[in-house]
Amino acid sequence: MKLFTYLLLLCLFSQPGVDCAADGDGYFMYIDFWCSLSSREPQQVEYLVDWYVNREFMMQFNSTVGNWTGFTPAGLMYAPQLNIDEKEHLQRELERKLICVDHVGLIFNASEINMAEPTVTLVESSGADDITMLVCSAYDFFPRNIRVTWLRDGQEVTSGVTSSEVMSNEDWTYQVHSYLEVSPGGQDRVSCMVEHATLREPTIQSWDFSQSERRYLVGGVCALLVGAVCLSWGLIQYRRKSCDPRFPPSNFETIALSSMPVKTYM
Known part of the structure; x- marks a missing residue:
């Protein structure tokens, strides 16, 4: 509840607006506050503020670096102004303590409960x-x-x-x-x-690369077997039809029979 209350106050009274909608999509400026924790030691807690304008990552505050870094022309122009503002530095240090450092144990405990192995x-x-x-x-x-x-x-x-x-x-x-x-x-x-x-x-x-080679070899053998089975089945069906009197001979057979010479014995 304490963290929620502070975040609410931060959204309302911090110098930069947290979410200021100005366009038809309801998106103009957005600021994301977050913590990066590598251990429970307060000195290892990193506090970051990501500032977006018109969906572009404009600049970022990093507590480890200790100042703002600009990434767009506007960010490169505005970041140095914030970096020389002593009140700005005090505000970010207070945010780091209240949002991150004071809740290291709670964050790690929640993480341990929800840990999932990949x-x-x-x-x-x-x-x-x-x-x-x-x-x-x-x-x-x-x-x-x-x-x-x-x-x-x-x-x-x-x-x-x-x-x-x-x-x-x-x-x-x-x-x-x-x-x-x-x-x-x-x-x-x-x-x-x-x-x-x-x-x-x-x-x-x-x-194992030999696994791929074996798979391709097995696939080729299977393809050959399927082809042999289909060819055998076709030959069997052909032989059955050629020997069954219900099926007339094909055109090729008729031509072959008519072209055979006929011998007459007197």
Whole structure:
């Protein structure tokens, strides 16, 4: 209740407006206050304020840095003005204490109750040309912070790697996907390593390239078997029809029979 009351007062009386609607979509300026906690130590608590204008990330206050950083032309112009304002610094420090530091224990306790271990999968996806794409996915985990790393023969791989943003499942859990491009026929041992607060040790999923080769070989053999079965079935049906008097001979058979020479014996 104390936190809610302070946030309400902050929304009403803080110098920048928290949500000022001005356009037809009801969106003009939006400010997001949040805490980044790596431990229960108050010194490790990071307080951030994200300021958006017209859907653009204009600037950010970071308590670790100690000032505002602009990201748009307007932000680059306005941030220095805030950074020389002593009252602005005092306000942000007070917000950090009341919103984040005073509630570290409550936040960590809530996080521990709702912790969920990630489910990790490693699959192969078809890529462009001769490139094979490996997809490492982590599903249904909480808290949000997670690290996904690719390893080749035990060494971290950075080239050919792309990753999605950590996406919310809208049920307090998250998911993330990482992609690695590999050349076909490679014999290196490729692994995906996932590190998360719920895991005592990293989860490692390894990919066996011979598994893909065996799958393609089995698929080719199956295709040949299906083709042989279909051909055999067609030949059997053809033989049955040709031997059944109810079915007249085909045009090819009629032409063949009519063109055969006829011998007359006197």
